[in-house]
Amino acid sequence: MIVLDSVNKTYQVGGTPLHALDNVTLSIETGEYLSVMGPSGSGKSTLLNMIGLLDHPDSGSYLFNGVATETLPEQELARLRGENIGFIFQAFHLINRLTAFENIELPMVLAGEPVKSRRSSVRQVLDMVGLGDRADHKPNQLSGGQLQRVAIARALVMHPKLLLADEPTGNLDSVSGKEVIEVLEQLNREGITLILVTHDRHIGKRANRRIRMVDGKIEKDERQGKG
Amino acid sequence: MIVLDSVNKTYQVGGTPLHALDNVTLSIETGEYLSVMGPSGSGKSTLLNMIGLLDHPDSGSYLFNGVATETLPEQELARLRGENIGFIFQAFHLINRLTAFENIELPMVLAGEPVKSRRSSVRQVLDMVGLGDRADHKPNQLSGGQLQRVAIARALVMHPKLLLADEPTGNLDSVSGKEVIEVLEQLNREGITLILVTHDRHIGKRANRRIRMVDGKIEKDERQGKG
């Protein structure tokens, strides 16, 4: 599903070049469950944005479902994203003038889904993340962990084939965090490819395959038997 | 230092009233080290904002260093905050057009500190949080955990007497997170009153006194011996 080959992403701030991604080569099969861990600033979010077609390499290639993505126009990337990818952002990126319900509904509105099916899908994911009684709250009327759960629900509402989760439990107590991970793992068992960036080692080690990043490089890539 | 008596904070969203703080009574001595834990949405940030003079009770009283705060004008609250309180926000609240250096420097600029002492204080806290080589980056050029560390540095730069930390390690790997907690605990040993909201039980249990909130109430308030 995902084939990154010698991907580089370099920033210039002042004098020295900063290698946010340094020669990253990585293949991920459909249906895999992968965790990505590593120190703050090691390139995890940059990697996820690249995989999620929100950013493009400076060099190297990225094949998504066999399609070479580096040369695609933005319109085509947007279509691929909309049809395939759900993204839980580390900073949530919610819309402040919309309620929780409307934020979650937004991808379906943009995809032209009819009102009735939108309503039932949004209700369903709101319940999955325990926010049924917060549907009408706007972001400034929600706690940090509730905002995180709205971001999670929004990523799930269109049943994406690829789910990218950037630290989805950082603002959640251990009970809510566990519930969220169980929801994501259930979706993975149903066939969704799941890539989870986390700082929580208890969560990271639940994945079948674990990647460790340091200074923009993939330092470790281990699989473990299921069970 | 802090005396909350029967403090209530109630929101109305649509029909039903929401008791974000429900009859909270709490006394905190100067120099204490307290953790506040509890489920997402239980009122921890609301409590911290109240203590930090960023919000006021709907009923009940709050004495800060013996001063009745409910009737103070905003100008006076701002002065008390500026002179006494450092706040690490759950959502960071950094200024996007300023660099990390300038964000951290801001409280000192507002307090009229001369340039030379500002520069050395900012350099010092940047090193304490491991961001010496990111000083000139703006928020959109920083990772999630780097943003969190800028927010931490900004709260420390004026050596406040009271430090309020709302989930200061949620975006940090366990190594960076531990370093941050050790910095905060060192400041507490030097006399700073430290109130730490956290979802991480390993961190929460390091405090001498542990508060648990549920549904806007203080459900538990335990002290343990030192050592």
Ligand SMILES: Nc1ncnc2c1ncn2[C@@H]1O[C@H](COP(=O)(O)OP(=O)(O)OP(=O)(O)O)[C@@H](O)[C@H]1O
């Ligand atoms: N302006 C508001 N209007 C309505 N409800 C609000 C408002 N602000 C907060 N709330 C509600 O008050 C409750 C307490 O919020 P608070 O931010 O204190 O929770 P918290 O314990 O910090 O949660 P978390 O661990 O998720 O950060 C939440 O259930 C939230 O939905």
Ligand SMILES: Nc1ncnc2c1ncn2[C@@H]1O[C@H](COP(=O)(O)OP(=O)(O)OP(=O)(O)O)[C@@H](O)[C@H]1O
């Ligand atoms: N636009 C940019 N310009 C310059 N440097 C950047 C930019 N965006 C990111 N960086 C740098 O690239 C590095 C990788 O950032 P990234 O956000 O991928 O880290 P991360 O592993 O997700 O960290 P965290 O665990 O703190 O979220 C960081 O050191 C950051 O300072």
Ligand SMILES: [Mg+2]
């Ligand atoms: Mg990140």
Ligand SMILES: [Mg+2]
């Ligand atoms: Mg909070």
